[in-house]
Every structure is written in structure tokens, then in C-alpha cells.
Amino acid sequence: MSNVCVIFDLDGTLVDSETLGTEALLELVPDLNEPLETLIDAYRGQRMATILADVERRLNRKLPKDFEHHYRDHASARMQTHLQPMPGVVEMLQELTYPLAVASSAPPAKIQLALEVCGIDHHFGENVFSCYDINAWKPDPAIFLHTAQAMNVSPGQCIVIEDSDVGVAAALAAGMRVLRYRFPHASSEVIQFPEMHLLPGLLREVSATLI
Structure with missing residues (x-):
């Protein structure tokens, strides 16, 4: 399986941080009179500058x-x-034998903190990549192309696990296969799955089709 690299998004995919982050925002801006779920949906996968501009x-x-x-x-x-961690993530990661990486729009310190707090950092080691390192954010495919290069694989050897529209768009633009967690995406290019325990089986199926 060394010819396949699995690249995970962080927020909302590996760790349940989107709710916490939005709750923290509402605590600091109590006059932001919007339902929590509305804001979570609006800001899923977005960079901080975009979120704060929308808040303003x-x-x-x-x-x-x-x-x-x-x-x-x-x-x-x-x-x-x-x-x-998102439900089922710990058990799912224990099943995987592929090279793994994280490619996130979050700052490096936040990514590392999240992985450590959730006890899953050892699955990724140094293979953790941030949009802040290259100054390019999803839906720009640069972070995924950067990750593939660092992992010494071609885009065609990568399977990306994402939950956001911008993340899916970035991965597809990078020429990678995409498995989308939880949130439907109207594209025949994207395989969707609702629960993490299904991911190892899907990865086996998809990896068998990669060159």
C-alpha cells in the first residue's frame, strides 16, 4: 500500500473543533445574532480572514x-x-496502514495542539502541513500539491478525506481522489460516507483503482 497516500483535513474531519471554535466566537461577539449551526455551516473550511470579514x-x-x-x-x-476526535476516528486510524498526512487551513500550532489533545498525533508524525506555511488557502489546490510533494507521491496516488466545500474543490483541482465525510457534495467525482468506521473499506476499494 506504499503507492497510496491518505491526506486528512483536520477541522470537522479528524477533530470536532468546528463547534468549539464557533462557540468561542459567539462568546467573544455575543451580539452576533445568528444560530450556532448557521455559522458552523457558513464557516466550515474557511480561512480565518474570510470568517472575520463575514462577521464584520x-x-x-x-x-x-x-x-x-x-x-x-x-x-x-x-x-x-x-x-x-470525531466519532470513530481513533479506531479508524488504528486500522490504516497507508502513509498518512494532515493538510489543514489552520495554523501549525493549532493543528499540533488538536492532534495532541485528541491523542492521534503519533499517526502523522511530522507529516502535518498548514496553509499558513505556503500562504495559500483552500480552494487553492496548493496545500494538497505541497503535501504530495513532501510525501514523495504524485497527486494521482493521493486520497483526500475532507468535509468542506472548499476542501473538496481544492483536492479535486489538485487531481486527487476525494472521500467526503458527512456532508453531501453534488459531484460524481466525490465518494461520500457518513461514518468513520466505513472509511477503511472505502480506502481499500479506491486505492485498488489508483495507478
């Missing part, structure tokens, strides 16, 4: 210049005490 649009006012710094500190504190 919804509020019709500017946020303080140091807001992002305070938000990241607040969200990090919540992660250290409340973050959990």
Missing part, C-alpha cells in the same frame, strides 16, 4: 484590530479542555 459584515461594524489574537487564545483554551 453581519455585525455591520469593524472588529478590534487585536480580535484575531484574542479569539485564537480563547479558542485554544477551549480546545485544551473540551476538544474530542
Whole structure:
């Protein structure tokens, strides 16, 4: 199976951080009068600059210049005490024998913290890649192409596990196969699955079709 590399998104795919992050945002901006689920759906997979610009649009006012710094500190504190892996992730990772990597839009420190808090960092080692390292964010395919190069595989040897529209678009643009977790995507190019225990079987099926 060394000819196949499996690349995971982080937030909402490996770890249940999207709810925590949005709750932290609402705690700091209580006048953001939107339902939690609405904001989670709107911000899934988006970079922080895009999220904060949308928050300002919804509020019709500017946020303080140091807001992002305070938000990241607040969200990090919540992660250290409340973050959990997505259901079934721990057991799923124990089944896999492929080379594994993480390619995330989150800052490197957040990625590492999330993996360590959830006890799954040992599955990835140093194969953890951030959009902040290359200054390009999904749906730009650059992070996935960068990850493939670092893992010494071609895009055609990569299977990406994603949950967001922008992540799926980035992986497809990189020429990689995509398995989408939980959220339907209207594309014949994307295989969708609702629960993590199904992923090892899907990976076996898809990897058999790769060159």
C-alpha cells in the first residue's frame, strides 16, 4: 500500500473543533445574532480572514484590530479542555496502514495542539502541513500539491478525506481522489460516507483503482 497516500483535513474531519471554535466566537461577539449551526455551516473550511470579514459584515461594524489574537487564545483554551476526535476516528486510524498526512487551513500550532489533545498525533508524525506555511488557502489546490510533494507521491496516488466545500474543490483541482465525510457534495467525482468506521473499506476499494 506504499503507492497510496491518505491526506486528512483536520477541522470537522479528524477533530470536532468546528463547534468549539464557533462557540468561542459567539462568546467573544455575543451580539452576533445568528444560530450556532448557521455559522458552523457558513464557516466550515474557511480561512480565518474570510470568517472575520463575514462577521464584520453581519455585525455591520469593524472588529478590534487585536480580535484575531484574542479569539485564537480563547479558542485554544477551549480546545485544551473540551476538544474530542470525531466519532470513530481513533479506531479508524488504528486500522490504516497507508502513509498518512494532515493538510489543514489552520495554523501549525493549532493543528499540533488538536492532534495532541485528541491523542492521534503519533499517526502523522511530522507529516502535518498548514496553509499558513505556503500562504495559500483552500480552494487553492496548493496545500494538497505541497503535501504530495513532501510525501514523495504524485497527486494521482493521493486520497483526500475532507468535509468542506472548499476542501473538496481544492483536492479535486489538485487531481486527487476525494472521500467526503458527512456532508453531501453534488459531484460524481466525490465518494461520500457518513461514518468513520466505513472509511477503511472505502480506502481499500479506491486505492485498488489508483495507478
